[in-house]
Amino acid sequence: MDSTPPSPSLRIANILRQVRLTGEYHLLAEAIPYARFLGIGVENTTGEVLCRMRYAPMLIGNSSIPALHGGTLGGLLExxxxxxxxxxxxxxxxxxxxxxxxxxxxxxxxxxxxAKATITRLGRRVANLQVQAWQEDRSRPIASANALFLVS
Incomplete structure (x- = not known):
């Protein structure tokens, strides 16, 4: 019997199938080391997929204000x-x-x-998305992004 662990892409595919069947969205974020490191989780409590970055002191970029580091916000949006x-x-x-x-x-x-992402255009190979991040008030975003992805 082969004890070789599955490739990362096969592991993600298996987790995706499980999440789509069970709705256990947290499994997806836990499978991605960068998301785990930043404390990013996936939720679907209101019928829409939201990402939550749990606050931790390591996320602070400017301790005199204090304010979240821009790189962590960019990571959340992506x-x-x-x-x-x-x-x-x-x-x-x-x-x-x-x-x-x-x-x-x-x-x-x-x-x-x-953060919430919205697919604005989904082609055969490329997807365009708009993303917004907020804290207490969704109508007052703290960051937004336009992103372009290669999809297969």
Missing amino acids: SAAIFELLLRTQTDRVPKIISITVDFLRSGRPQDTL
């Missing part, structure tokens, strides 16, 4: 786009980013941050 594509399309592979443009709109306070 992760939200990837999870949206994985859960709303039939792909079994993690989409590859082509480009992302992030707009930082206001300082992120030391608290949980939510």
Whole structure:
């Protein structure tokens, strides 16, 4: 019997099938080391896929304000786009980013941050998404992004 662990892409495909069947969205975020490191989780409590980045002191970039580091917000926005594509399309592979443009709109306070991605165009090979991140008030985003991904 072969004891070789499955390839990362096969592991993700198996997790995606399980998440699509059971609705256990947290399994997807736990399978991606970068999302785990940043404390990003996937939720679907209101019928829409949301990402939550749980606050941790390591996420602070400017301790004199204090404000969340822009790189962590960019990571949240990118992760939200990837999870949206994985859960709303039939792909079994993690989409590859082509480009992302992030707009930082206001300082992120030391608290949980939510993000929601919306697919604006889905072609055979390329997907366009818009993503917004907010804290207490969804109508007052702290960052937004336009992203372009290669999908298979």
